Amino acid sequence: xxxxxxxxxxxxxxxxxxxxxxxxxxxxxxxxxxxxxxxxxxxxxxxxxxxxxxxxxxxxxxxxxxxxxxxxxxxxxxxxxxxxxxxxxxxxxxxxxxxxxxxxxxxxxxxxxxxxxxxxxxxxxxxxxxxxxxxxxxxxxxxxxxxxxxxxxxxxxxxxxxxxxxxxxxxxxxxxxxxxxxxxx
Amino acid sequence: xxxxxxxxxxxxxxxxxxxxxxxxxxxxxxxxxxxxxxxxxxxxxxxxxxxxxxxxxxxxxxxxxxxxxxxxxxxxxxxxxxxxxxxxxxxxxxxxxxxxxxxxxxxxxxxxxxxxxxxxxxxxxxxxxxxxxxxxxxxxxxxxxxxxxxxxxxxxxxxxxxxxxxxxxxxxxxxxxxxxxxxxxxxxxxxxxxxxxxxxxxxxxxxxxxxxxxxxxxxxxxxxxxxxxxxxxxxxxxxxxxxxxxxxxxxxxxxxxxxxxxxxxxxxxxxxxxxxxxxxxxxxxxxxxxxxxxxxxxxxxxxxxxxxxxxxxxxxxxxxxxxxxxxxxxxxxxxxxxxxxxxxxxxxxxxxxxxxxxxxxxxxxxxxxxxxxxxxxxxxxxxxxxxxxxxxxxxxxxxxxxxxxxxxxxxxxxxxxxxxxxxxxxxxxxxxxxxxxxxxxxxxxxxxxxxxxxxxxxxxxxxxxxxxxxxxxxxxxxxxxxxxxxxxxxxxxxxxxxxxxxxxxxxxxxxxxxxxxxxxxxxxxxxxxxxxxxxxxxxxxxxxxxxxxxxxxxxxxxx
Numbered sequence: 215x216x217x218x219x220x221x222x223x224x225x226x227x228x229x230x231x232x233x234x235x236x237x238x239x240x241x242x243x244x245x246x247x248x249x250x251x252x253x254x255x256x257x258x259x260x261x262x263x264x265x266x267x268x269x270x271x272x273x274x275x276x277x278x279x280x281x282x283x284x285x286x287x288x289x290x291x292x293x294x295x296x297x298x299x300x301x302x303x304x305x306x307x308x309x310x311x312x313x314x315x316x317x318x319x320x321x322x323x324x325x326x327x328x329x330x331x332x333x334x335x336x337x338x339x340x341x342x343x344x345x346x347x348x349x350x351x352x353x354x355x356x357x358x359x360x361x362x363x364x365x366x367x368x369x370x371x372x373x374x375x376x377x378x379x380x381x382x383x384x385x386x387x388x389x390x391x392x393x394x395x396x397x398x399x
Numbered sequence: 400x401x402x403x404x405x406x407x408x409x410x411x412x413x414x415x416x417x418x419x420x421x422x423x424x425x426x427x428x429x430x431x432x433x434x435x436x437x438x439x440x441x442x443x444x445x446x447x448x449x450x451x452x453x454x455x456x457x458x459x460x461x462x463x464x465x466x467x468x469x470x471x472x473x474x475x476x477x478x479x480x481x482x483x484x485x486x487x488x489x490x491x492x493x494x495x496x497x498x499x500x501x502x503x504x505x506x507x508x509x510x511x512x513x514x515x516x517x518x519x520x521x522x523x524x525x526x527x528x529x530x531x532x533x534x535x536x537x538x539x540x541x542x543x544x545x546x547x548x549x550x551x552x553x554x555x556x557x558x559x560x561x562x563x564x565x566x567x568x569x570x571x572x573x574x575x576x577x578x579x580x581x582x583x584x585x586x587x588x589x590x591x592x593x594x595x596x597x598x599x600x601x602x603x604x605x606x607x608x609x610x611x612x613x614x615x616x617x618x619x620x621x622x623x624x625x626x627x628x629x630x631x632x633x634x635x636x637x638x639x640x641x642x643x644x645x646x647x648x649x650x651x652x653x654x655x656x657x658x659x660x661x662x663x664x665x666x667x668x669x670x671x672x673x674x675x676x677x678x679x680x681x682x683x684x685x686x687x688x689x690x691x692x693x694x695x696x697x698x699x700x701x702x703x704x705x706x707x708x709x710x711x712x713x714x715x716x717x718x719x720x721x722x723x724x725x726x727x728x729x730x731x732x733x734x735x736x737x738x739x740x741x742x743x744x745x746x747x748x749x750x751x752x753x754x755x756x757x758x759x760x761x762x763x764x765x766x767x768x769x770x771x772x773x774x775x776x777x778x779x780x781x782x783x784x785x786x787x788x789x790x791x792x793x794x795x796x797x798x799x800x801x802x803x804x805x806x807x808x809x810x811x812x813x814x815x816x817x818x819x820x821x822x823x824x825x826x827x828x829x830x831x832x833x834x835x836x837x838x839x840x841x842x843x844x845x846x847x848x849x850x851x852x853x854x855x856x857x858x859x860x861x862x863x864x865x866x867x868x869x870x871x872x873x874x875x876x877x878x879x880x881x882x883x884x885x886x887x888x889x890x891x892x893x894x895x896x897x898x899x900x901x902x903x904x905x906x907x908x909x910x911x912x913x914x915x916x917x918x919x920x921x922x923x924x925x926x927x928x929x930x931x932x933x934x935x936x937x938x939x940x941x942x943x944x945x946x947x948x949x950x951x952x953x954x955x956x957x958x
């Protein structure tokens with residue numbers, strides 16, 4: 215599942231009233247879509263809420279999808295609208311920072327869309343194997359963000375500086391990207 | 400690492416707030432320097448991937464309801480955790496159709512971390528200790544009896560504490576865990592047990608007793624050279640290194656499999672209730688022996704705390720003018736009377752019975768292993784659901800297990816046997832059949848009445864078994880609200896309703912302690928029977944105010 219023909223087949227079934235066929239579409243696109251959203255939204259709960267909203271909107275708006283379009287790109291288009299609303303509705307103490315964030319997002323939009331077009335669920339899944347290959351110290355840094363530890367807390371726990379934590383992150387990401395490239399080959 | 404890249408990331412992740420001048424500089428570089436832009440995108444993309452791939456799969460109930468996903472249909476969805484687990488398990492094992500449709504999502508990371516140890520050609524799962532990289536929360540420690548821990552690394556939970564994946568090494572004493580799937584596991588030291596996922600533990604040594612509720616079947620105890628898979632309800636296992644192990648099934652049945660060096664089953668047996676076997680993996684032998692119940696760890700006694708309320712509690716509830724109010728103080732002829740004279744009573748179904756303190760408060764007790772039990776209101780109630788209207792369901796509840804348990808169901812009478820819900824208040828769990836957040840409460844409002852769809856409100860993990868909680872689920876105008884112990888723990892916009900009040904409601908059955916009235920198998924999964932205690936159930940044809948809810952919740956008298 216996951217090829218264009220499979221998606222087409224699922225969409226055909228939905229058109230015939232088999233709404234549950236959309237579950238196959240969700241299965242294929244859930245991980246890349248959540249990943250795309252998570253690149254821009256910090257809290258995972260918000261990511262998952264937004265992803266659900268995107269799929270619900272997509273299901274209700276399928277008549278607006280043209281079959282010659284990339285379905286993933288169409289979903290990300292819906293996601294971008296959801297993200298704009300999300301950021302507007304998220305109260306921030308600092309309006310200047312909010313404007314800055316929106317400006318950064320706008321500047322990145324086109325390049326990020328191009329980059330995300332190649333994200334597939336199987337590629338993202340391979341990341342787990344790559345994490346397992348990281349040295350312990352880097353693995354700890356990669357994991358810490360998920361546990362809710364901020365760089366300053368992690369720096370204290372690892373008896374180092376915040377700057378060093380960012381460098382460890384950066385190094386870990388380089389190794390992970392190399393690993394992913396090898397895995398894809 | 401480029402300093403601009405570091406600063407931009409810190410700002411993007413809300414770690415730091417750069418000055419106006421610095422923001423301008425960073426934006427300028429982002430616009431002008433394509434390589435810098437790519438580097439930043441690479442970083443945030445990878446951060447996004449890392450975040451989702453290492454997290455549990457989300458629960459998307461609204462989507463599932465919209466799609467009408469059922470357990471059976473989801474069985475065909477080849478989830479990430481399922482695929483990896485299946486790839487990692489080369490050997491045969493007992494399975495009932497549909498039971499293993501989905502490995503527990505929360506355990507995905509743990510499962511993935513053990514993948515290298517399980518893949519074909521590698522060391523089988525039953526050998527050695529599995530490193531747990533990112534422990535997930537699996538259970539709550541509900542009882543410790545004279546526990547002494549072995550020194551060194553390992554989990555050492557306290558009563559009420561969350562227990563993650565990891566190793567428990569008891570020198571002596573007894574520990575009882577309530578898994579978020581509803582499984583109750585007692586272990587007696589000396590014991591060395593590693594919790595791997597919600598439905599798999601690895602035991603090197605110790606006496607175990609597992610009680611597995613409906614929906615959590617498949618709970619597996621792995622041991623060196625063999626495994627025991629629960630196929631429903633309760634078993635005990637005594638394991639001493641170097642000696643044959645003893646297995647006894649107290650209720651239901653369990654599957655026992657002796658594993659070869661490659662992890663494949665080489666000998667197996669189905670052990671029925673009240674039977675005992677001795678298993679010697681070295682000799683690949685399973686031998687039936689006379690059952691000696693006294694040799695196994697007994698079922699832990701978990702006396703629930705009593706619920707005592709201020710004397711004016713009933714008057715306060717009545718002052719709030721409920722449509723119906725059942726106090727459970729008087730039971731007669733299989734019925735619980737309504738405190739409002741002209742309103743219907745609750746009919747007792749199955750073994751639900753009155754319980755309480757000798758001269759104090761009384762409540763309804765829903766006992767274990769009686770999925771037929773429920774309370775069904777005579778007649779019907781039409782909860783006001785029209786534009787700007789609302790209704791409320793209020794009760795006190797204490798759950799004995801962490802399964803997915805229905806508390807109050809409002810079911811459209813006109814759809815008859817289909818049992819379409821209009822409203823539902825239930826406890827949620829994470830299990831093979833459910834991706835819900837464990838230890839949470841779900842309030843569902845659904846219009847039109849249907850088997851799927853509707854709007855949900857979930858609490859986050861805020862419900863502890865064995866403790867009494869005050870719960871209110873209500874539709875308040877255009878909002879759905881869920882309160883636990885007087886606190887608003889979740890809200891959601893209600894679905895738009897027709898302005899005509901009569902077009903937005905229907906006469907409903909009110910069912911307590913069960914999702915649906917329908918018979919047991921083949922619809923067992925649609926029963927969600929409650930186990931525990933319920934008291935002071937009130938339903939209102941208006942939403943309660945925050946002050947009323949807080950006031951009612953605050954009328955508990957602490958013991």
